[in-house]
Amino acid sequence: MKVEIDKKSGFCFGVVYAIEKAEQELKKGNPVYCLGDIVHNEAEVERLRQLGLQTIDHEQLAQMRDCKVLIRAHGEPPSTYQTALANNIQLMDASCPVVLKLQNDVRKGFEEAKKIQGQVVIYGKHGHAEVTGLVGQTDGEAIVISSVEDLDKIDFTKPINLFSQTTKSLRGYAKMTEEIERRMQEAQGTDAKIQIITNDTICRQVSHREPGLQKFAAQHDVIVFVSGKKSSNGKSLHQVCESVNPRSYLVADVDEVLSEWFADGNVNTVGVCGATSTPMWLMEKVRDHIEQLAQEYSPAMA
Ligand code: SF4
Structure with missing residues (x-):
């Protein structure tokens, strides 16, 4: 069974920019706070949390003073900038252009x-x-x-x-x-x-993916779409896959992948794809897991 990752899936430039900004600051050893989840993907948020990124909400922001806070790609209303000014908070603004x-x-x-x-x-x-x-x-x-x-x-x-x-x-x-x-x-x-x-x-980083994704979904027997539960873009791109391939499954991580999806003997190719908030490392992890499952379930499938 062949498992292929859609090379065009994964982070858009807005998300790449925000994550790079956070990583640069984390490397300096400073505490880094991000207002809201940096990306709508639980696994990537957890990876960055382990590197020291702390997610805060607006109530916490209002209590903070004299620190640095990252604004993620989604942007913020003017009231957030006013709070930061009043509390001497330096904003690292990674709002997407x-x-x-x-x-x-x-x-x-x-x-x-x-x-x-x-x-x-x-x-x-x-x-x-x-x-x-x-x-x-x-x-x-x-x-x-x-x-x-x-x-x-x-x-x-x-x-x-x-x-x-935009999404x-x-x-x-x-x-x-x-x-x-x-x-x-x-x-x-x-x-x-x-x-x-x-x-x-609507952002063309999202809408331009639709035709390519339709083609990718139609070329595979089963599609495993990897996306965080909070991602709107993930839901909408998963529906695009489903519209051409009813055997399109949405998963947040490997523990949600079921071996029965690949077990009917008619599955020769599996496509793994994701949203603009899905990291490549997570799609690779899912691909490796499916290959492993295929081997365990039936060595002949692999
Ligand atoms: S608008 Fe959203 S989807 Fe488009 S590039 Fe920016 S962060 Fe990504």
Whole structure:
């Protein structure tokens, strides 16, 4: 049985940058605090914890003074920068440039929307750190929608400036845009003058992976997708695999891999892939484990 890792899977440049920044600081022997999990992958967080990286939350940040704190790729709302300034905390800002640009665009979009009694709407996951950072650019006024049910929060008789969290799927964004436009027309009738501005702000580091991943998933009998439980990007890319290969399994680590997935005698190739938050070392560990399982289960399979 052949087990192959998708070479295009794994960390995006935003995550690589944040982890490198943390590792550089850890090498100096200083205590390093990170506001929230540095990456949505429990195994990588644990690896860095063992090197000395300490994860803190916003309540802890408010109690801290005179230290250095790392901001991860998801970015932060303005209130975090204000707390740091007030508490003499030096921020090591590893916010991804793509997220920083989006924050800037949301801020400008909010200023424009205010002039015409419009609304800023963000298609994203409630409570996700990046979304919190974006809502913070609008003094907390942006409307977050994660599903069609959330659309009832929008006033369709008023202008809308729509943005997306960087890791949402293009398909989901297109579906949401279509439904908003339909409801605007319904609310305003055929003479509709009130407009929607749509900003497709999905990160291409994520969306560009979809076609390649579909191809990879279709080429293998079984897919093992490795991703942390908190990763939105992981869930959405796993669904991409599932859409072309129903035998696509999502695992966080080797202990979740089941030998029965490979045991029906029809499995010749297994593909291992992951999210933008999945480290290569973890995919390699999963690959080695599957090879080992195959040998133990049936030497003929290996
Ligand atoms: S997925 Fe895109 S926006 Fe998010 S951290 Fe990676 S590069 Fe940045």
